[in-house]
Amino acid sequence: MTDVKTQNAITLKGSATLVKEFFHFGINSILYQRALYPADSFKREKRYGLALFVTHDKKLQAFMDPFLQQVEYWLAKKQLKRLVMVISEVKTKEVVERWQFDIHTEDVAEDGENAHRVKDEKKIRQEMSDVLRQITASVSFLPLLEEPCSFDVLIYTGKDTQAPEDWTESGACLIPNSETVQLRSFSTSVHGVNTNVQYKADF
Structure with a gap:
Protein backbone atom coordinates (compact mmCIF):
# COMPACT_ATOMS: atom_id res chain seq x y z
CA MET A 1 0.00 0.00 0.00
CA THR A 2 1.39 3.43 -0.96
CA ASP A 3 2.00 5.75 1.92
CA VAL A 4 -0.33 8.74 1.33
CA LYS A 5 2.28 11.12 2.74
CA THR A 6 4.85 10.06 0.13
CA GLN A 7 2.27 10.24 -2.64
CA ASN A 8 1.42 13.87 -1.86
CA ALA A 9 4.93 14.97 -0.84
CA ILE A 10 5.85 18.37 -2.31
CA THR A 11 9.59 19.08 -2.30
CA LEU A 12 11.22 22.49 -2.67
CA LYS A 13 12.27 21.63 -6.23
CA GLY A 14 8.86 20.20 -7.13
CA SER A 15 7.13 23.27 -5.73
CA ALA A 16 9.46 25.59 -7.71
CA THR A 17 8.45 23.75 -10.90
CA LEU A 18 4.73 24.12 -10.10
CA VAL A 19 5.05 27.86 -9.35
CA LYS A 20 7.13 28.42 -12.50
CA GLU A 21 4.35 26.71 -14.49
CA PHE A 22 1.80 29.05 -12.89
CA PHE A 23 3.87 32.11 -13.89
CA HIS A 24 4.20 30.75 -17.44
CA PHE A 25 0.43 30.60 -17.84
CA GLY A 26 -0.25 33.67 -15.69
CA ILE A 27 2.02 36.04 -17.63
CA ASN A 28 0.82 34.67 -20.97
CA SER A 29 -2.80 35.14 -19.86
CA ILE A 30 -2.17 38.78 -18.91
CA LEU A 31 -0.40 39.45 -22.24
CA TYR A 32 -3.33 37.90 -24.13
CA GLN A 33 -6.17 39.43 -22.06
CA ARG A 34 -4.63 42.92 -22.15
CA ALA A 35 -3.97 42.60 -25.92
CA LEU A 36 -0.28 43.52 -25.64
CA TYR A 37 0.43 41.19 -28.57
CA PRO A 38 -1.86 40.28 -31.51
CA ALA A 39 -4.39 37.54 -30.70
CA ASP A 40 -3.07 35.39 -33.56
CA SER A 41 0.37 35.17 -31.91
CA PHE A 42 -1.18 32.95 -29.18
CA LYS A 43 -2.33 29.36 -29.29
CA ARG A 44 -5.00 27.82 -27.07
CA GLU A 45 -3.90 25.25 -24.48
CA LYS A 46 -6.12 23.31 -22.11
CA ARG A 47 -4.67 23.30 -18.60
CA TYR A 48 -6.15 23.16 -15.08
CA GLY A 49 -9.56 22.60 -16.71
CA LEU A 50 -9.28 26.01 -18.45
CA ALA A 51 -8.69 27.13 -22.03
CA LEU A 52 -5.54 29.27 -21.69
CA PHE A 53 -3.58 31.19 -24.32
CA VAL A 54 0.18 30.82 -24.75
CA THR A 55 2.35 32.81 -27.14
CA HIS A 56 4.08 31.24 -30.12
CA ASP A 57 5.84 34.54 -30.95
CA LYS A 58 9.53 33.58 -31.27
CA LYS A 59 10.88 36.87 -29.83
CA LEU A 60 8.59 36.68 -26.81
CA GLN A 61 9.45 33.02 -26.24
CA ALA A 62 13.17 33.91 -26.39
CA PHE A 63 12.55 36.33 -23.50
CA MET A 64 10.14 34.14 -21.51
CA ASP A 65 11.96 30.79 -21.51
CA PRO A 66 15.28 31.85 -19.88
CA PHE A 67 13.41 34.27 -17.59
CA LEU A 68 11.14 31.49 -16.27
CA GLN A 69 14.13 29.15 -15.83
CA GLN A 70 15.78 31.82 -13.69
CA VAL A 71 12.55 32.24 -11.68
CA GLU A 72 12.41 28.47 -11.07
CA TYR A 73 16.07 28.46 -9.93
CA TRP A 74 15.47 31.30 -7.44
CA LEU A 75 12.28 29.65 -6.15
CA ALA A 76 14.22 26.43 -5.52
CA LYS A 77 16.89 28.46 -3.65
CA LYS A 78 14.22 30.24 -1.54
CA GLN A 79 15.45 33.61 -2.87
CA LEU A 80 12.41 34.92 -4.78
CA LYS A 81 10.29 37.35 -2.73
CA ARG A 82 8.13 39.04 -5.36
CA LEU A 83 7.51 39.10 -9.10
CA VAL A 84 5.88 42.17 -10.65
CA MET A 85 4.65 42.53 -14.22
CA VAL A 86 4.47 46.18 -15.25
CA ILE A 87 2.48 47.51 -18.20
CA SER A 88 3.47 50.98 -19.48
CA GLU A 89 2.45 53.24 -22.34
CA VAL A 90 5.08 53.06 -25.09
CA LYS A 91 5.11 56.80 -25.83
CA THR A 92 5.00 58.32 -22.34
CA LYS A 93 6.55 55.37 -20.39
CA GLU A 94 3.78 55.94 -17.85
CA VAL A 95 2.96 52.82 -15.82
CA VAL A 96 -0.76 52.07 -16.17
CA GLU A 97 -0.99 48.57 -14.68
CA ARG A 98 1.03 46.56 -12.18
CA TRP A 99 0.48 42.87 -11.49
CA GLN A 100 2.12 41.90 -8.21
CA PHE A 101 2.81 38.34 -7.06
CA ASP A 102 4.15 38.17 -3.49
CA ILE A 103 5.93 34.91 -2.68
CA HIS A 104 6.27 33.38 0.77
CA THR A 105 8.57 30.36 1.15
CA GLU A 106 8.31 27.90 4.04
CA ASP A 107 11.48 26.80 5.80
CA VAL A 108 11.95 23.54 3.88
CA ALA A 109 15.34 21.86 3.47
CA GLU A 110 16.63 21.14 -0.05
CA ASP A 111 17.12 17.48 0.89
CA GLY A 112 17.30 15.15 3.89
CA GLU A 113 15.12 15.79 6.94
CA ASN A 114 12.31 18.35 6.58
CA ALA A 115 12.69 18.14 2.78
CA HIS A 116 9.01 18.09 1.89
CA ARG A 117 5.50 19.19 2.81
CA VAL A 118 2.28 17.30 2.17
CA LYS A 119 -0.48 18.61 -0.08
CA ASP A 120 -2.58 16.99 -2.80
CA GLU A 121 -1.30 18.19 -6.20
CA LYS A 122 -4.88 18.24 -7.53
CA LYS A 123 -5.78 20.76 -4.83
CA ILE A 124 -2.74 22.92 -5.71
CA ARG A 125 -3.70 22.93 -9.40
CA GLN A 126 -7.28 23.83 -8.49
CA GLU A 127 -6.04 26.84 -6.48
CA MET A 128 -3.82 27.91 -9.42
CA SER A 129 -6.81 27.51 -11.73
CA ASP A 130 -8.88 29.84 -9.50
CA VAL A 131 -6.23 32.60 -9.76
CA LEU A 132 -5.87 32.16 -13.55
CA ARG A 133 -9.67 32.33 -13.87
CA GLN A 134 -9.61 35.68 -12.04
CA ILE A 135 -6.84 36.98 -14.32
CA THR A 136 -9.01 36.09 -17.32
CA ALA A 137 -12.04 37.80 -15.75
CA SER A 138 -10.05 40.96 -14.87
CA VAL A 139 -10.84 42.56 -18.24
CA SER A 140 -14.33 43.21 -16.87
CA PHE A 141 -13.06 45.83 -14.39
CA LEU A 142 -9.66 46.99 -15.72
CA PRO A 143 -9.66 50.22 -17.75
CA LEU A 144 -9.21 49.86 -21.49
CA LEU A 145 -5.59 50.25 -22.63
CA GLU A 146 -6.17 52.92 -25.27
CA GLU A 147 -2.52 53.64 -26.12
CA PRO A 148 0.06 51.11 -27.37
CA CYS A 149 1.67 49.48 -24.32
CA SER A 150 4.70 47.33 -23.53
CA PHE A 151 5.51 45.19 -20.50
CA ASP A 152 8.45 44.54 -18.22
CA VAL A 153 9.02 42.16 -15.32
CA LEU A 154 10.57 43.17 -11.99
CA ILE A 155 12.07 40.59 -9.65
CA TYR A 156 12.58 41.09 -5.91
CA THR A 157 15.11 38.72 -4.35
CA GLY A 158 17.25 38.39 -1.22
CA LYS A 159 20.16 40.85 -0.86
CA ASP A 160 22.94 38.41 -1.73
CA THR A 161 21.25 37.01 -4.83
CA GLN A 162 23.33 37.01 -8.01
CA ALA A 163 21.36 38.25 -11.03
CA PRO A 164 22.24 37.37 -14.67
CA GLU A 165 24.61 39.87 -16.28
CA ASP A 166 22.12 41.17 -18.85
CA ARG A 184 -7.01 34.87 -4.80
CA SER A 185 -3.85 33.26 -3.47
CA PHE A 186 -2.55 29.72 -3.82
CA SER A 187 -0.12 27.56 -1.87
CA THR A 188 1.91 24.49 -2.74
CA SER A 189 2.52 24.14 1.03
CA VAL A 190 6.15 25.11 0.27
CA HIS A 191 5.56 28.35 -1.67
CA GLY A 192 2.58 30.65 -1.14
CA VAL A 193 1.70 33.20 -3.86
CA ASN A 194 -0.55 36.23 -3.22
CA THR A 195 -1.72 38.16 -6.27
CA ASN A 196 -3.03 41.68 -6.74
CA VAL A 197 -3.39 44.06 -9.65
CA GLN A 198 -2.94 47.83 -9.35
CA TYR A 199 -4.15 50.16 -12.07
CA LYS A 200 -4.38 53.84 -12.80
CA ALA A 201 -7.62 55.18 -11.36
CA ASP A 202 -9.86 56.85 -13.92
CA PHE A 203 -10.96 60.10 -12.29
Whole structure:
Protein backbone atom coordinates (compact mmCIF):
# COMPACT_ATOMS: atom_id res chain seq x y z
CA MET A 1 0.00 0.00 0.00
CA THR A 2 1.39 3.43 -0.96
CA ASP A 3 2.00 5.75 1.92
CA VAL A 4 -0.33 8.74 1.33
CA LYS A 5 2.28 11.12 2.74
CA THR A 6 4.85 10.06 0.13
CA GLN A 7 2.27 10.24 -2.64
CA ASN A 8 1.42 13.87 -1.86
CA ALA A 9 4.93 14.97 -0.84
CA ILE A 10 5.85 18.37 -2.31
CA THR A 11 9.59 19.08 -2.30
CA LEU A 12 11.22 22.49 -2.67
CA LYS A 13 12.27 21.63 -6.23
CA GLY A 14 8.86 20.20 -7.13
CA SER A 15 7.13 23.27 -5.73
CA ALA A 16 9.46 25.59 -7.71
CA THR A 17 8.45 23.75 -10.90
CA LEU A 18 4.73 24.12 -10.10
CA VAL A 19 5.05 27.86 -9.35
CA LYS A 20 7.13 28.42 -12.50
CA GLU A 21 4.35 26.71 -14.49
CA PHE A 22 1.80 29.05 -12.89
CA PHE A 23 3.87 32.11 -13.89
CA HIS A 24 4.20 30.75 -17.44
CA PHE A 25 0.43 30.60 -17.84
CA GLY A 26 -0.25 33.67 -15.69
CA ILE A 27 2.02 36.04 -17.63
CA ASN A 28 0.82 34.67 -20.97
CA SER A 29 -2.80 35.14 -19.86
CA ILE A 30 -2.17 38.78 -18.91
CA LEU A 31 -0.40 39.45 -22.24
CA TYR A 32 -3.33 37.90 -24.13
CA GLN A 33 -6.17 39.43 -22.06
CA ARG A 34 -4.63 42.92 -22.15
CA ALA A 35 -3.97 42.60 -25.92
CA LEU A 36 -0.28 43.52 -25.64
CA TYR A 37 0.43 41.19 -28.57
CA PRO A 38 -1.86 40.28 -31.51
CA ALA A 39 -4.39 37.54 -30.70
CA ASP A 40 -3.07 35.39 -33.56
CA SER A 41 0.37 35.17 -31.91
CA PHE A 42 -1.18 32.95 -29.18
CA LYS A 43 -2.33 29.36 -29.29
CA ARG A 44 -5.00 27.82 -27.07
CA GLU A 45 -3.90 25.25 -24.48
CA LYS A 46 -6.12 23.31 -22.11
CA ARG A 47 -4.67 23.30 -18.60
CA TYR A 48 -6.15 23.16 -15.08
CA GLY A 49 -9.56 22.60 -16.71
CA LEU A 50 -9.28 26.01 -18.45
CA ALA A 51 -8.69 27.13 -22.03
CA LEU A 52 -5.54 29.27 -21.69
CA PHE A 53 -3.58 31.19 -24.32
CA VAL A 54 0.18 30.82 -24.75
CA THR A 55 2.35 32.81 -27.14
CA HIS A 56 4.08 31.24 -30.12
CA ASP A 57 5.84 34.54 -30.95
CA LYS A 58 9.53 33.58 -31.27
CA LYS A 59 10.88 36.87 -29.83
CA LEU A 60 8.59 36.68 -26.81
CA GLN A 61 9.45 33.02 -26.24
CA ALA A 62 13.17 33.91 -26.39
CA PHE A 63 12.55 36.33 -23.50
CA MET A 64 10.14 34.14 -21.51
CA ASP A 65 11.96 30.79 -21.51
CA PRO A 66 15.28 31.85 -19.88
CA PHE A 67 13.41 34.27 -17.59
CA LEU A 68 11.14 31.49 -16.27
CA GLN A 69 14.13 29.15 -15.83
CA GLN A 70 15.78 31.82 -13.69
CA VAL A 71 12.55 32.24 -11.68
CA GLU A 72 12.41 28.47 -11.07
CA TYR A 73 16.07 28.46 -9.93
CA TRP A 74 15.47 31.30 -7.44
CA LEU A 75 12.28 29.65 -6.15
CA ALA A 76 14.22 26.43 -5.52
CA LYS A 77 16.89 28.46 -3.65
CA LYS A 78 14.22 30.24 -1.54
CA GLN A 79 15.45 33.61 -2.87
CA LEU A 80 12.41 34.92 -4.78
CA LYS A 81 10.29 37.35 -2.73
CA ARG A 82 8.13 39.04 -5.36
CA LEU A 83 7.51 39.10 -9.10
CA VAL A 84 5.88 42.17 -10.65
CA MET A 85 4.65 42.53 -14.22
CA VAL A 86 4.47 46.18 -15.25
CA ILE A 87 2.48 47.51 -18.20
CA SER A 88 3.47 50.98 -19.48
CA GLU A 89 2.45 53.24 -22.34
CA VAL A 90 5.08 53.06 -25.09
CA LYS A 91 5.11 56.80 -25.83
CA THR A 92 5.00 58.32 -22.34
CA LYS A 93 6.55 55.37 -20.39
CA GLU A 94 3.78 55.94 -17.85
CA VAL A 95 2.96 52.82 -15.82
CA VAL A 96 -0.76 52.07 -16.17
CA GLU A 97 -0.99 48.57 -14.68
CA ARG A 98 1.03 46.56 -12.18
CA TRP A 99 0.48 42.87 -11.49
CA GLN A 100 2.12 41.90 -8.21
CA PHE A 101 2.81 38.34 -7.06
CA ASP A 102 4.15 38.17 -3.49
CA ILE A 103 5.93 34.91 -2.68
CA HIS A 104 6.27 33.38 0.77
CA THR A 105 8.57 30.36 1.15
CA GLU A 106 8.31 27.90 4.04
CA ASP A 107 11.48 26.80 5.80
CA VAL A 108 11.95 23.54 3.88
CA ALA A 109 15.34 21.86 3.47
CA GLU A 110 16.63 21.14 -0.05
CA ASP A 111 17.12 17.48 0.89
CA GLY A 112 17.30 15.15 3.89
CA GLU A 113 15.12 15.79 6.94
CA ASN A 114 12.31 18.35 6.58
CA ALA A 115 12.69 18.14 2.78
CA HIS A 116 9.01 18.09 1.89
CA ARG A 117 5.50 19.19 2.81
CA VAL A 118 2.28 17.30 2.17
CA LYS A 119 -0.48 18.61 -0.08
CA ASP A 120 -2.58 16.99 -2.80
CA GLU A 121 -1.30 18.19 -6.20
CA LYS A 122 -4.88 18.24 -7.53
CA LYS A 123 -5.78 20.76 -4.83
CA ILE A 124 -2.74 22.92 -5.71
CA ARG A 125 -3.70 22.93 -9.40
CA GLN A 126 -7.28 23.83 -8.49
CA GLU A 127 -6.04 26.84 -6.48
CA MET A 128 -3.82 27.91 -9.42
CA SER A 129 -6.81 27.51 -11.73
CA ASP A 130 -8.88 29.84 -9.50
CA VAL A 131 -6.23 32.60 -9.76
CA LEU A 132 -5.87 32.16 -13.55
CA ARG A 133 -9.67 32.33 -13.87
CA GLN A 134 -9.61 35.68 -12.04
CA ILE A 135 -6.84 36.98 -14.32
CA THR A 136 -9.01 36.09 -17.32
CA ALA A 137 -12.04 37.80 -15.75
CA SER A 138 -10.05 40.96 -14.87
CA VAL A 139 -10.84 42.56 -18.24
CA SER A 140 -14.33 43.21 -16.87
CA PHE A 141 -13.06 45.83 -14.39
CA LEU A 142 -9.66 46.99 -15.72
CA PRO A 143 -9.66 50.22 -17.75
CA LEU A 144 -9.21 49.86 -21.49
CA LEU A 145 -5.59 50.25 -22.63
CA GLU A 146 -6.17 52.92 -25.27
CA GLU A 147 -2.52 53.64 -26.12
CA PRO A 148 0.06 51.11 -27.37
CA CYS A 149 1.67 49.48 -24.32
CA SER A 150 4.70 47.33 -23.53
CA PHE A 151 5.51 45.19 -20.50
CA ASP A 152 8.45 44.54 -18.22
CA VAL A 153 9.02 42.16 -15.32
CA LEU A 154 10.57 43.17 -11.99
CA ILE A 155 12.07 40.59 -9.65
CA TYR A 156 12.58 41.09 -5.91
CA THR A 157 15.11 38.72 -4.35
CA GLY A 158 17.25 38.39 -1.22
CA LYS A 159 20.16 40.85 -0.86
CA ASP A 160 22.94 38.41 -1.73
CA THR A 161 21.25 37.01 -4.83
CA GLN A 162 23.33 37.01 -8.01
CA ALA A 163 21.36 38.25 -11.03
CA PRO A 164 22.24 37.37 -14.67
CA GLU A 165 24.61 39.87 -16.28
CA ASP A 166 22.12 41.17 -18.85
CA TRP A 167 19.58 42.14 -16.14
CA THR A 168 19.45 45.76 -14.98
CA GLU A 169 18.46 47.49 -11.73
CA SER A 170 15.05 49.14 -11.78
CA GLY A 171 12.82 51.35 -9.67
CA ALA A 172 9.56 49.98 -8.25
CA CYS A 173 7.44 51.45 -11.12
CA LEU A 174 4.61 52.42 -8.75
CA ILE A 175 1.36 54.00 -9.93
CA PRO A 176 0.37 57.19 -8.03
CA ASN A 177 -3.22 57.11 -6.69
CA SER A 178 -3.75 53.60 -7.97
CA GLU A 179 -6.71 51.30 -7.41
CA THR A 180 -5.78 47.85 -6.11
CA VAL A 181 -7.77 44.65 -6.53
CA GLN A 182 -6.72 41.67 -4.45
CA LEU A 183 -7.03 38.36 -6.27
CA ARG A 184 -7.01 34.87 -4.80
CA SER A 185 -3.85 33.26 -3.47
CA PHE A 186 -2.55 29.72 -3.82
CA SER A 187 -0.12 27.56 -1.87
CA THR A 188 1.91 24.49 -2.74
CA SER A 189 2.52 24.14 1.03
CA VAL A 190 6.15 25.11 0.27
CA HIS A 191 5.56 28.35 -1.67
CA GLY A 192 2.58 30.65 -1.14
CA VAL A 193 1.70 33.20 -3.86
CA ASN A 194 -0.55 36.23 -3.22
CA THR A 195 -1.72 38.16 -6.27
CA ASN A 196 -3.03 41.68 -6.74
CA VAL A 197 -3.39 44.06 -9.65
CA GLN A 198 -2.94 47.83 -9.35
CA TYR A 199 -4.15 50.16 -12.07
CA LYS A 200 -4.38 53.84 -12.80
CA ALA A 201 -7.62 55.18 -11.36
CA ASP A 202 -9.86 56.85 -13.92
CA PHE A 203 -10.96 60.10 -12.29
